[in-house]
Structures are given as C-alpha cells and as structure tokens.
Amino acid sequence: xRYWLFKSEPSTWSWDQQVAKGDAGEEWDGVxxxxxxxxxxxxxxxxxxxxxxxxxxREIVGIVEVIAAAHPDSTTDDERxxxxxxxxxxxxxxxxxxxxxxxxxxxxDMVLVRNSRLSVQPVTDDQWEIVCGLGGIDxx
DNA sequence: GCCAACGTTGGC
DNA sequence: GCCAACGTTGGC
Numbered sequence: 001x002r003y004w005l006f007k008s009e010p011s012t013w014s015w016d017q018q019v020a021k022g023d024a025g026e027e028w029d030g031v032x033x034x035x036x037x038x039x040x041x042x043x044x045x046x047x048x049x050x051x052x053x054x055x056x057x058r059e060i061v062g063i064v065e066v067i068a069a070a071h072p073d074s075t076t077d078d079e080r081x082x083x084x085x086x087x088x089x090x091x092x093x094x095x096x097x098x099x100x101x102x103x104x105x106x107x108x109d110m111v112l113v114r115n116s117r118l119s120v121q122p123v124t125d126d127q128w129e130i131v132c133g134l135g136g137i138d139x140x
Numbered sequence: 141g142c143c144a145a146c147g148t149t150g151g152c
Numbered sequence: 153g154c155c156a157a158c159g160t161t162g163g164c
Contacts, residue, residue, distance in 0.1 A: 009162085033147075054162060098163080117146060117161050 003123040004039065004049035005112060006064060006086065015051050015061045018088045025067045025087030028120070029075045036120035040084045041070045049086065050123065050131065052112065058098040060131060062091045092135035106130050 006028060008014070018026060031037055047066040053059055068085035101107045107130060111121035123131075132138070 007162095035147090058163075115146085116163070119161085 002043070002047050003125065003128040004043065004047060004066075005052055005060075005121040005123050006049050007052045007054050007112075007119045007121070009055045010053045010057060011055070015053065015088070015091070018051060018062070018064065018086070019091075021087065023067075023087055025085045027074060027083050027085050029073045029083045031073070031083060031119060032081060033119060035118060037070075037080075037082055039120045039122060040082060043069065043084050045069060048089065048128075051088070057095075059095040060092060060097075060101075060135065061095045063089045063132075063137070065089050090137065092132075092137055094134070094136040096131050096134045100134060101131070104130065104134070 012030075028040070031040065043066045045066055045068065049064050049066070050060045051062040051064050053061055064086040066084050067087050070082040070084050072079060073081040073083045098112070101110060102113055107113065107127060110123070110127055111118055115121075
C-alpha cells in the first residue's frame with residue numbers, strides 16, 4: 001500500500017463535506033495539473049492518504065482511502081484530466097499543522113514543505129507514521 | 141491583500 | 153525548442 005496527501009481549500013471542498021459523503025466517497029475532481037494527475041494514476045484501491053486543508057487552517061485534518069482508481073474527471077470533457085474517488089476513514093484526534101510539520105526535522109523532505117503548490121502528493125511510509133504519531137492516531 | 145513560486149501558453 | 157508573459161496557488 002502506498003500513501004498520499006490530498007490538498008483542498010476548505011471553502012471549496014472541506015473535510016466535513018468529505019465525511020458527509022460517507023463510504024460512498026467522492027471524486028477528487030478538478031485537478032488540472034499533470035504532476036498531480038500522474039500521481040493519481042499511480043494510486044490503487046486501498047491506498048491511504050492525508051486530507052490537508054490549505055489557505056485558512058493549513059493542517060492535516062484526517063485520513064482518507066482510495067476507493068476507485070483513476071478514471072476520467074466528470075467535471076470536464078477534456079480527456080487529459082483524470083481523478084480517483086476517495087472516502088473519509090477517520091479524523092486526526094489532533095490535527096497536524098503545517099507549522100508542526102515544518103518544525104519536525106524528520107519531515108523536512110515532505111512534498112508539503114518542498115513544493116507547497118502541488119495538490120496531490122506522495123507520502124513515504126516513514127512520513128506517514130510520523131504524522132500519524134503527531135496526530136494522535138495508530139498508523140496501521 | 142501581497143508576493144514568491146511555479147505551471148502553462150503562445151509567439152518566434 | 154526557447155523563453156517571455158501570464159495565471160494560479162498558497163503561505164504569510
């Protein structure tokens with residue numbers, strides 16, 4: 001299993017909205033960036049990811065699971081763009097802020113720090129465990 | 141609200 | 153194929 005990070009502005013699509021979708025999940029649509037799309041193409045059903053709120057709160061707030069592999073993005077006719085479907089798995093008991101990530105030298109290489117503009121990012125196994133630890137959750 | 145960083149577009 | 157111009161993102 002691989003790990004990822006999904007970034008969203010809460011005013012556009014928030015964790016609460018994701019949770020409200022339940023196990024049915026939702027398309028992670030609207031991505032118009034080749035790097036982000038390519039990462040989604042690599043995803044497999046069962047992969048897990050962090051849900052990150054950009055802009056106003058700037059923190060990792062929950063864990064999601066990929067429930068459908070990459071398929072055409074229903075919000076555009078442009079066949080270049082694809083997306084996966086994800087569902088909310090659990091909130092982090094203690095959201096991990098961007099400041100906390102930056103303050104932890106073990107996380108210095110996270111894409112979130114290195115390339116803050118990329119909206120879909122890979123997360124290493126080590127980074128996953130560290131962030132889960134900071135968030136107060138068992139990283140199974 | 142500002143600005144730096146980055147990606148995309150289009151003229152040549 | 154290069155590069156300037158432009159648009160967007162996101163941290164501050």
